[in-house]
Amino acid sequence: MPKFKFPPRLPFRRVGIAGLGLIGGSLAKAFFPFGGLEISVFDSHQPTLEEAKKVRRFKRVVGDPDEFIGLDLDLAYLCLPVHRNVELIGKMGRARVPYAVTDAGSTKTATNEAALAAGLNFCGGHPIAGKEVAGFANSSKDLIPGCLYILAPDERFGKPQKELLGRLKAFHELLGCRIEILSPQEHDRIYSLVSHLPYLTASALAGAASRGGGSKVLSFAGTGFRDTTRVGASPPAKWVAVVLDNAANLSADLQSLIDFLAEIRALVQDRDGDALLELLEGVSAYRRSLPDKTGKKS
């Protein structure tokens, strides 16, 4: 956790979080210590609402989206799956909500377009933090603080967004996050390569092992298989929404990966050790240039 003075200068005082899952729950828990910050929450899952009420730290706990939209807020923080964030943005547009809106989704283009169409004061965001488990029960006050936090403004929003961007930056810096600014399109291109493609790759590798060896081979696996397939254990529903939302980038990146594997396979079949070594030396050097700690994205 970063050092900050209490009470900090809060860029937002009344915050509503829609979706009390891993990310929404972790954000709420990270913001609980901030005196003067009122957090309300919406979730449509009844057991989660019960859990949220037990915590006794939320200003309001609501199960109805229209009730959530009508709350007195400075900031609505959308932490639902992307397609449900988009639905809520549509409702918020029709209700002409007076507050600012951000989201924490893994893709930025669809939400951004919806918010533009809805005429909201919106700036998307993405905490690079996650686990291969989901839900409020797995959320933690330590997941978000210190992580890389992407803010993804779109210049078509104009001046109000610049002001919102500054406040969102200050808000997440209270959690010690490192802020990076990307356009929604840049964000989705980059995270296709460094997050969504790794998820599909880990899944495909586990799938190939399952088809080729079944459950028997798992008892022989070491940390290489374990690490390379780890994100493949994540709950798929969340990922499928992300993957479909980023389909154009992923389709190109999947083809690029398939081409790379086919290149390797041709060298393996030809027993061309020199060319294989040269190819893998380049890759190994690239991977070793990865900074030591860059975040906590699952």
Added chain:
Amino acid sequence: MPKFKFPPRLPFRRVGIAGLGLIGGSLAKAFFPFGGLEISVFDSHQPTLEEAKKVRRFKRVVGDPDEFIGLDLDLAYLCLPVHRNVELIGKMGRARVPYAVTDAGSTKTATNEAALAAGLNFCGGHPIAGKEVAGFANSSKDLIPGCLYILAPDERFGKPQKELLGRLKAFHELLGCRIEILSPQEHDRIYSLVSHLPYLTASALAGAASRGGGSKVLSFAGTGFRDTTRVGASPPAKWVAVVLDNAANLSADLQSLIDFLAEIRALVQDRDGDALLELLEGVSAYRRSLPDKTGKKS
């Protein structure tokens, strides 16, 4: 570390380790506490020999393979890259060495065939332990103890190998290793899927990221990219030898992975969320069935 009585009943008293790298060095360090065990070592790398001499725990430190082969040993433990183990096995056959021989290579078929042809008393092995770094400097007394240890006998060796297998089993049980017995062919089929294919997959993913995004995207990567590509940072020279030695299995497994990725890509392009979810649910359940701790293989 397991509990055992000192002095343990040693199945071998005079052990020669060829190749003082990560595995050879870690084996030596794990066996150092055993009183009555004499460990000699061969390496052709001069600085490694200097380091080995400084340790002052080896009976003999030799830089000449013929000198190593001529040592008075109960067991020669081959920890060089597979193709160099095969060369040494040829020399040992021509010298008609009287001692038993094992190896710690990542593939078992080539070494096994060479040892049969050389007429050695041989049984191959494979500690499922590793790191993405190499060399004696990175070896550790804690790498091997407790790991899964595969022994890979071939029935064509006949009765002497059964006796050797029992002694190798007892020897590694002194280190708390869990022993599994596989034929060399079964071993290579399984480890193509759970070790060699994960390495190539991690490498191909890092390669695709490098081609698609260059070094810029690395600063945005989180633990998903980090874990999925981790083994791709390993020194490629060691892996290329392993990959070529297991080329037939890997060629089939790479094709199976490419097919799985192409299937995913088709569903992504068609935006077929239901079929994608069904495919990934199966994979996720398979991956979650991986036992919690299975070894320490890199």
